[in-house]
Every structure is written in C-alpha cells, then in structure tokens.
Amino acid sequence: MQNISYKPSECPLCASKNIKDVDNTLRNVSDYKPILCNKCSLIFLDKLYFTNQEKLDKFYQGEYLKEYYKDGKNDILFNFNNKTPYQAIRKERISDYLKNDSNVLDIGCGPGYFLESIRENVAKVIGVEKNYEERSFVNDHLKIPCYEDYTMIKEKFDIIVLNQVLEHVYNPPFFLRKLTSILSETGVFVIEVPSATNPLVALYNNRSFTNFWFQEPHLWYFNQKTLKLTLEKAFGENCVDRIDFFQETSFINHYNWVFHNKKSPSREQATSNSFPLTGIKNSSITSDLEQLFIDFNIGYKNILNNAGYGDTMLAIVRPSSN
Numbered sequence: 001m002q003n004i005s006y007k008p009s010e011c012p013l014c015a016s017k018n019i020k021d022v023d024n025t026l027r028n029v030s031d032y033k034p035i036l037c038n039k040c041s042l043i044f045l046d047k048l049y050f051t052n053q054e055k056l057d058k059f060y061q062g063e064y065l066k067e068y069y070k071d072g073k074n075d076i077l078f079n080f081n082n083k084t085p086y087q088a089i090r091k092e093r094i095s096d097y098l099k100n101d102s103n104v105l106d107i108g109c110g111p112g113y114f115l116e117s118i119r120e121n122v123a124k125v126i127g128v129e130k131n132y133e134e135r136s137f138v139n140d141h142l143k144i145p146c147y148e149d150y151t152m153i154k155e156k157f158d159i160i161v162l163n164q165v166l167e168h169v170y171n172p173p174f175f176l177r178k179l180t181s182i183l184s185e186t187g188v189f190v191i192e193v194p195s196a197t198n199p200l201v202a203l204y205n206n207r208s209f210t211n212f213w214f215q216e217p218h219l220w221y222f223n224q225k226t227l228k229l230t231l232e233k234a235f236g237e238n239c240v241d242r243i244d245f246f247q248e249t250s251f252i253n254h255y256n257w258v259f260h261n262k263k264s265p266s267r268e269q270a271t272s273n274s275f276p277l278t279g280i281k282n283s284s285i286t287s288d289l290e291q292l293f294i295d296f297n298i299g300y301k302n303i304l305n306n307a308g309y310g311d312t313m314l315a316i317v318r319p320s321s322n
Helices: 053-061 063-068 076-093 113-116 132-141 172-182 207-213 224-235 251-260 267-271 285-305
Strands: 019-021 034-037 043-044 103-107 124-127 158-162 183-194 240-246 313-317
Touching: 053 207, 076 113, 076 132, 076 267, 103 113, 113 124, 158 172, 172 183, 172 224, 183 224, 224 240, 224 313, 251 267, 251 285
Parallel strands: 103 124, 103 158, 158 183
Antiparallel strands: 019 034, 034 043, 183 313, 240 313
C-alpha cells in the first residue's frame, strides 16, 4: 500500500508552497479545482489533497463510468471501431521498440484497440483493464488475455504501455516503480499523456476549451519538464530515452473552439488533416482543395510543434539506465 499523502498548499511534485489557483472550472460538476505550481510549472487538481488510490479505484468503478463513459464510449464495439484507426499512429511512433520477440503489456487497455493493432508484430500481448465490460470484450471478443490488475500477472514484459493512464494515478512514481516487478531487465515503459502545452490551453487560452479540458479524472497536467521530473522521481536521472510532443488535432478543431466555443462533432474530424468537403458542386477542383487544406494543416501543426506546442506527449522510459 502507498503510505504517501500530499500536504495541502504544497506542490505534489516539488513540494513548493508557491502555488496558485487556476481560474477554470472542470468538465461536468465537480468541487475540485486546478492549481499551478509557479516553481516547477506543474498543473494538478487539488483533489490530490483529499483522495488516495483506494478512493480513486472506487471512483472509477462507479461515478467515472456514469459521468465520463458517454459519446459512444459506453458502446464497447463502437468505441473499439472508432479508436482502432488512430492506433496506427501510436504504433508507428514506437515501431523501433516493437520486435517480433517482444512481450507487450498494455495497462488501462480499454477495449483493446492498441493491443489488436500490434499483436501481429510482436510475440505476445496482454492487457490490464479495470472496466469489467471492456475487459470481457478483450478476453472474449479479441481473444487476448486481459486482467483486472497487473498484480495478477506473473510473467515479465519487454514493453509496458500506459496510453493516457498516468494522469489518472494518485502517485505516478510509486505506481511506475511497482510496475518494474513485471518489466524485463532491459524493458521500457511507453507512456502517452495529454500535454499542458496544448495550443488551446497554452497559446490561445481558450476558456471554453480549458473548462472542458480540466476534468476530475485527470489529476496531473504535465508538460515536458514536469513529466521528466516525475519520471526521474521514479527512477532517477538518465531514465528517459526521450520525450516527444505532437499536435494531433487539426486547425479546424482549433477553429471550432476559438470562434465557436465548441468541440468538433467527432474525433475523426478533430484529428483529420482533410477539410470536410460536402455538397461541393464542382468536383473537378475537389482534389485540389483537399490537397491545399492538407498542406495547410500539416504546415500549421509544424509551426505549433516548432514553437513548443502540442496536445500529446510520448515518453520512452528505461529504468535500467540507472
């Protein structure tokens, strides 16, 4: 069991008292608020002062499913089919680590879309998922072994994947250290998290988006610096192979938020480089317009990335480096 508790009015990462409230509300109804540490730049929820991992586990078994499993996520097959195409990007980003003799564990695997996308490229895939229905889907529909908790697994893995998981964990360094019990001697963690350098937050400061972006399940809001500090707190210096950030959503998604204060109607549209051309009468110029927008959108993302902005971060962590 974890014996740590965070001291109120202190940063949970660097223990500085130089913190201040962030003037935003949270998605859905919540009594908690985001806080910024002026010393290390971490953004976190003050919920950390009032909870522990046991309480969080109960939250995810009850309220989380009711409040946050919406917009198709509560339809397991729909969610699987909706998210599967995006897994090609995740797979490409870590292709250098995916070997045909690799054993891969995906923590918080949901309905198994990432595991399904890589299963033909590696020796073995296994999932861990708290949600009973998603876990059953992985076991019964995909025929991939999936467990409720990693402590039920006795074998070692070359790669342990945490896609959009670490921001939910009460004590990330403690959690990662515990996971090394099932990581091979030369194994790596692949950790994807939302980035606090999201342009809608850090550049445009769009209040409608930030009120949507801050949410009770996300306790930690990392940038490159604070993610690196967190990982080094777990494993010491030199454990991080690399931390990359990416801009995944498109210009049109930013346009929807900045000018209309609303999200895109689907993740597919929000992340597509293409313009949704519908009802166009002159089909002879469709391909030219399509290419123009693709080129513009790629250039737009490159400008953001080169300036240090991105909505997603990926860290490769090698604990054996120490």
